[in-house]
Amino acid sequence: MTNVLYIGNKLNSKRSNLASISVLGPLLEQEGFKLFYASTYNNKVRRMLDMLWSCIQYRKHIDVVLIDTYSTQNFYYAFLVSLLCRSLKHKYVLSLNGGNLPSRLNYNPRLCSILFKPASHLVSPSVYLKEAFASYGYNHVTYIPNSLQLEHYPYQEKSFDTIRLLWVRSFSEIYNPSLAVHVLKRLQDAGYDSELCMVGPDTGDGSFQATKMLAEDSNVTVRFTGKLPKAEWLALAADYNVFINTTNFDNMPVSVIEAMALGLPIVSTNVGGMPYLIQNGKTGFLLPTDDAVAFERAIIKMVLDVDRTQEMAARARAMVEGFDWELVKRKWFAVLDM
Structure with missing residues (x-):
């Protein structure tokens, strides 16, 4: 080798x-x-x-x-x-x-x-x-493609008695974490029983403190876990039913692929490589950047049509099964063995 x-x-x-x-x-x-x-x-x-x-x-x-x-x-x-x-x-x-x-x-x-x-x-x-x-x-x-070892990602069909949002990324300005708080605020103001957990490290650019302050000023409670080992956030994901990706720039984020593998329906901004990963309305929702209203509407649509949402999540899981390491590794062999 x-x-x-x-x-x-x-x-x-x-x-x-x-x-x-x-x-x-x-x-x-x-x-x-x-x-x-x-x-x-x-x-x-x-x-x-x-x-x-x-x-x-x-x-x-x-x-x-x-x-x-x-x-x-x-x-x-x-x-x-x-x-x-x-x-x-x-x-x-x-x-x-x-x-x-x-x-x-x-x-x-x-x-x-x-x-x-x-x-x-x-x-x-x-x-x-x-x-x-x-x-x-x-x-x-x-x-x-970024690969997964799929045996580590048990698929779970979600229910929607409440809206439980999960956000997983580094707290950095380009990932626009404040949008997640604005979405939570709109959902709660509209009368929906909803919560938000944000998983990821503070990069030091001020985004983490700004997001915490926004949550306090908006009078919403957000769970901030900090950086978690992968096994811990994957286990945590079992308690949530919508994954939101709020970034302003993106390529092919592993966290979104992992969420799709776990059965979490995806609501994401339509930037960079996201439309190559998600078919809008088929395997998730793709929305304009920094648009809390669009996120709110998409999430409510998911909650009101559970059968369609579960079908989207199942299609997303089927798609990312093609990213399993056992399939992807041979492409790396071809590149590195040269």
Whole structure:
């Protein structure tokens, strides 16, 4: 099997959810790949230096470098590592994780060309990003969806005696957590027995405190759990019956795929890769960004037509069964064995 240096944010931080490096890496190891990792440092400068040093340190022991690539500041980690890989004549594969990467292609075409064109493969977890990259002339993109081990996701048909909303994401401005509170407020003001649980870490950009303050000012009670291990939030999901995704930018969020696998009906903003994951009215609802009224109406529609809602949830589960690791892993074998 192939020896892989996996470059990404392998952090154990209260301010971030697990990155793909911490999910995909162990799965590849289970299949016999030899993995080296960088980096675990929370300090950004130390992390960057460790990533670069690891390329040099393991240069005689690796066959390929796999690099998680994001659209924001972490874009430059991938860029610098790719330059070093080319200098050392390492093959490198870029795993495209940033839902806003199309904007990066538009605003930084030269840097993107230097990073993306020499890559052995570009791997996209969504058809959305694959098509976006193709529109800029990058035709060597392989679609490999974010995967699940489905045996860990028991399907549960939901009832709707009350409305129990679940939100799972990092508290960050781009994910618009305040919208969830506005939706809860509208439902309660309309006389619906409803509650909201928000699961995720405080990224430190002020969104968490702003969301808590909004809940207090709106006189609604929101359950904030903080960051939870995956097993804990999956168990928690059994107590809720609607999953809301309020983000302003997105790609192919694992949390939404996981909710679909569990049988939670989905109400999401219609951004980025979401229409490639959810068929509006068939496997969930897709709505305009920052529109609490639209969210309220969609949720009420779910509650008033339980049979249709349960049919949507069942179709969503059937769709994400195609993301099971046992099916997806062979696509990674083809990319990494090269």
